[in-house]
Amino acid sequence: MKSHRIDLTARLPQVSAEELLAGFVPTARFGRASFENYRPNPEFPSQAAAVSELRRFVTEVAQPKRASWNPFVRRKNEGAGRYLDGGFGVGKTHLLAASWHEFDGRKAFLSFQELLYTIGVLGRVRAAEAFGGYRLLAIDEFELDDPGNTHMASTFLGELMPAGTHVITTSNTEPGQLGQGRFNASDFERQIMGIAARFEMLPVDGPDYRQRGAQLMPPLSGAQLDALEDHLASGGVGYARLSWAELERHLLRVHPARFTKLLEGVGAVLLDGLAPIENQNSALRLVHFVDKVYDLNLRFAASGSSLDVLFSPTYRSGAYAKKYSRCLSRLSELLSEAGEILELR
Numbered sequence: 053m054k055s056h057r058i059d060l061t062a063r064l065p066q067v068s069a070e071e072l073l074a075g076f077v078p079t080a081r082f083g084r085a086s087f088e089n090y091r092p093n094p095e096f097p098s099q100a101a102a103v104s105e106l107r108r109f110v111t112e113v114a115q116p117k118r119a120s121w122n123p124f125v126r127r128k129n130e131g132a133g134r135y136l137d138g139g140f141g142v143g144k145t146h147l148l149a150a151s152w153h154e155f156d157g158r159k160a161f162l163s164f165q166e167l168l169y170t171i172g173v174l175g176r177v178r179a180a181e182a183f184g185g186y187r188l189l190a191i192d193e194f195e196l197d198d199p200g201n202t203h204m205a206s207t208f209l210g211e212l213m214p215a216g217t218h219v220i221t222t223s224n225t226e227p228g229q230l231g232q233g234r235f236n237a238s239d240f241e242r243q244i245m246g247i248a249a250r251f252e253m254l255p256v257d258g259p260d261y262r263q264r265g266a267q268l269m270p271p272l273s274g275a276q277l278d279a280l281e282d283h284l285a286s287g288g289v290g291y292a293r294l295s296w297a298e299l300e301r302h303l304l305r306v307h308p309a310r311f312t313k314l315l316e317g318v319g320a321v322l323l324d325g326l327a328p329i330e331n332q333n334s335a336l337r338l339v340h341f342v343d344k345v346y347d348l349n350l351r352f353a354a355s356g357s358s359l360d361v362l363f364s365p366t367y368r369s370g371a372y373a374k375k376y377s378r379c380l381s382r383l384s385e386l387l388s389e390a391g392e393i394l395e396l397r
């Protein structure tokens with residue numbers, strides 16, 4: 053009966069550079085995101101404005117480069133940048149994926165995390181070569197967490213964009229505020245300002261599209277998890293069921309850029325005994341794991357502590373506050389989806 057159960061803790065995936073590069077397309081949740089199925093909120097004109105600017109941008113940058121010695125034309129051949137800035141759930145990733153789908157040319161879609169990891173694996177020179185082949189890079193969730201990634205991002209964009217790669221990115225943080233509170237960002241002001249100068253800002257205002265986060269969903273009971281497990285197993289869905297303690301230990305051994313591979317063939321993750329998280333490393337790993345589960349459109353359910361006590365209040369008001377809020381909002385949405393499955397059974 054339970055033959056589709058997958059043991060995540062037995063997986064320590066390795067990802068080659070080629071595999072990494074081949075996987076840079078929008079994740080399942082955004083596989084069909086388009087400008088047509090994005091419904092701008094009329095109360096927030098920045099949404100419709102972002103759509104028309106992105107449409108114009110992807111059409112314009114798809115035009116072939118013109119070879120010329122004229123400095124003006126050469127300057128036009130340089131990559132341009134657009135930076136979608138807004139609160140969580142307003143549809144930034146949807147718009148990013150829509151731009152990627154609409155763009156006609158060589159293109160890659162990846163998270164900022166994945167980008168940095170890939171640069172780390174390939175090294176600066178090979179990374180610039182590999183990504184230099186793209187005309188458009190769509191980078192989700194731009195975040196500067198430390199001086200190392202600030203330097204890496206600044207060098208990488210400084211090599212790539214002048215050579216003709218265009219970049220659209222999303223973030224919860226305005227470009228000028230990147231890194232604030234996480235490290236002594238003022239020391240790196242020049243680099244941060246340099247990064248910001250490569251982008252034109254497109255604010256996306258408005259409420260959370262799904263109204264998620266207004267009230268956090270309660271966790272499931274153990275019996276509900278059992279029922280969900282039976283439902284998944286009888287439907288032939290590959291799923292993982294493990295305790296939070298086991299998952300926590302395992303996530304610390306797997307880099308977030310390998311989470312896609314960790315979750316290969318997994319349709320659902322069932323977690324027993326969610327509990328308040330005592331250290332920031334584990335908390336951030338859970339954030340990245342939930343991001344992946346969410347982006348891959350997997351089912352997810354958990355029993356144990358309620359979401360409002362999962363992350364300590366000090367984390368939730370600290371430098372990574374937005375990441376934690378976003379994670380809770382996504383967990384809540386996933387729990388509500390799981391609840392719907394139980395009701396429909």
Ligand SMILES: Nc1ncnc2c1ncn2[C@@H]1O[C@H](COP(=O)(O)OP(=O)(O)OP(=O)(O)O)[C@@H](O)[C@H]1O
Pocket residue numbers: 081085089090091092093138139140141142143144145146147222224261262378
């Ligand atoms: N205006 C809209 N029309 C249609 N669907 C939308 C719209 N805005 C958001 N959505 C949908 O709502 C969900 C949340 O949007 P999305 O993930 O793009 O938000 P986000 O701004 O990237 O949030 P986060 O900060 O959490 O990454 C997605 O499933 C997306 O397709």
Ligand SMILES: [Mg+2]
Pocket residue numbers: 144145146192222
């Ligand atoms: Mg997003």
